[in-house]
Amino acid sequence: MMWHGMEENMTQVRVFLGAVVLALIVCCWSPAKTAAQEIGESARVAEDLDVVRLSGRVYMHVSRYEMPPFGLVPANGLILVDKGEAFLFDTPWTESQTEVLLDWIENVLHARVTACVPNHWHKDAMGGLPAVRRRGIPTYAYDGTIAIARQKGLCLPEHGFASERTLKLHGLEVRNVYLGGGHSTDGIFVWIPAENLLFPGCMAKDAKTVNLGNTEDADVRAWPGTMEKALAAFPDARIVVPGHGQPGGPELLRHTRDLALRASGSR
Numbered sequence: 001m002m003w004h005g006m007e008e009n010m011t012q013v014r015v016f017l018g019a020v021v022l023a024l025i026v027c028c029w030s031p032a033k034t035a036a037q038e039i040g041e042s043a044r045v046a047e048d049l050d051v052v053r054l055s056g057r058v059y060m061h062v063s064r065y066e067m068p069p070f071g072l073v074p075a076n077g078l079i080l081v082d083k084g085e086a087f088l089f090d091t092p093w094t095e096s097q098t099e100v101l102l103d104w105i106e107n108v109l110h111a112r113v114t115a116c117v118p119n120h121w122h123k124d125a126m127g128g129l130p131a132v133r134r135r136g137i138p139t140y141a142y143d144g145t146i147a148i149a150r151q152k153g154l155c156l157p158e159h160g161f162a163s164e165r166t167l168k169l170h171g172l173e174v175r176n177v178y179l180g181g182g183h184s185t186d187g188i189f190v191w192i193p194a195e196n197l198l199f200p201g202c203m204a205k206d207a208k209t210v211n212l213g214n215t216e217d218a219d220v221r222a223w224p225g226t227m228e229k230a231l232a233a234f235p236d237a238r239i240v241v242p243g244h245g246q247p248g249g250p251e252l253l254r255h256t257r258d259l260a261l262r263a264s265g266s267r
Contacts, residue, residue, distance in 0.1 A: 035108045045104045049097050055195055057081050057172070059109075060241060061101055063092030065124070070214075075124035076243055078199050079105060080192060082169050086111040088137075089190050089199055090119050090243075091128030098128025102135065113137050115167055117176055118157060119201030120187040121148045122217070124243065129155040140165055142178045144186035179233065180226035181219030182260070183212070183243070189230055196238040198250075200230065205256045206245025212256075212263050213244075223260035227253050 036043040036053035043051045048064045059079040067073045077090030086105050091098045105111050116139045118126035126149070132139060133155060141149075141157035149156050159165075167174045175191040183202040190199040203226065205212065212218065231253050240252045 043108075046097070046100050049092060049100060051079070051101075051104070054197070054239060054241070054247065058192070058195055058197060060247065061092060063094075063097045063101075063124075065093035065127075073124070074244060076201075076241055076245075076247075077125075078190065078241060079109070080169055080172065080174065080195075081105075081109050081111045082172055084111050085169060086113045087167065087169050087174060088113050088116040088132070090125045090201060091116065091132060093124055093127045095128050095131040098131040101128075102131065114169075115140060116157075117141065117167070117188075117190065118145060119190070119199070119203070119243065120184045121145050121152070121154065122184065122202065125201060126155070126157070129157065133158075140167065140176065142176075142186055142188050144178070145188075148186055177233065179229040181222035182226045182256075183215075183223070184217045185219050189234070191234055191237070193236070196236055197241070198230075198234050198237040198239070199241045200243075200253070201241075202243030203227075203230075203256070204240060204242040204252045205259060206242045207248050207252060207255060208245060209255075209259070212259050215263070220260060220264045224257045224264065227257035227260065231257075 036051055039053055039055060041053050045051055050062045052060045054060050057080060061077045061079060062074050064072050064074050075093060080087040092101055102113060105113055116132045116137050118129060118141050139157040140159045143160040143162055146157055146160045163178050165176045172194050177189045177191060179189060187201060187203040231250065237250050239247055240249055241247045242252055
């Protein structure tokens with residue numbers, strides 16, 4: 001009887017230890033608890049949300065959303081982190097994705113988001129804005145974006161600017177600049193000089209794109225001129241992050257200009 005009792009106890013111990021080991025494995029491999037350590041490394045935050053490290057202080061968030069007739073569409077945004085604070089440029093597609101991303105920034109990057117800037121009024125740039133506003137995070141946008149959002153009954157960014165607004169994250173300067181129409185009439189360019197990084201969002205197409213995509217709200221005729229202005233305004237850009245697809249260099253601005261020229265019949 002004594003040996004039988006000891007055997008039962010050992011079995012219970014083994015079961016308990018197995019459960020502990022399994023829990024530790026799940027915890028350690030849980031995407032929401034991992035961060036991209038190396039430049040270019042990707043971390044899975046959720047089934048429909050990844051984060052890619054672009055530099056020591058900049059991450060690209062990539063969220064996916066089913067959008068007929070295009071199917072599952074990935075969209076890019078940026079996170080700039082320095083000394084326990086972060087700026088968010090574009091939200092993921094949805095409020096729930098944005099909640100997950102904000103939690104990840106706080107729990108994994110150990111940073112508090114202190115500003116959010118959407119590139120334009122579309123869902124892939126500010127669909128998660130209500131989640132940002134609920135947390136009391138200051139939001140900034142081009143006046144044209146706020147005007148369109150108000151007209152369409154969307155959640156409104158708090159602080160507007162006419163053509164340019166510079167924000168500072170400690171010593172890091174971030175210029176948010178409106179140069180003209182393109183993918184939409186209100187898209188801006190985010191320039192981070194210390195990183196030589198430009199985020200034009202959906203104003204720029206990735207290198208594999210063969211057309212301008214969805215132009216329902218576009219100003220196609222203005223688009224080539226806007227890209228020329230960007231090439232002149234940001235000559236030191238080394239990393240260019242489009243709204244969809246892979247980052248590249250300033251060649252993405254030239255590529256988008258050429259696509260717009262063909263689409264507008266100017267070439």
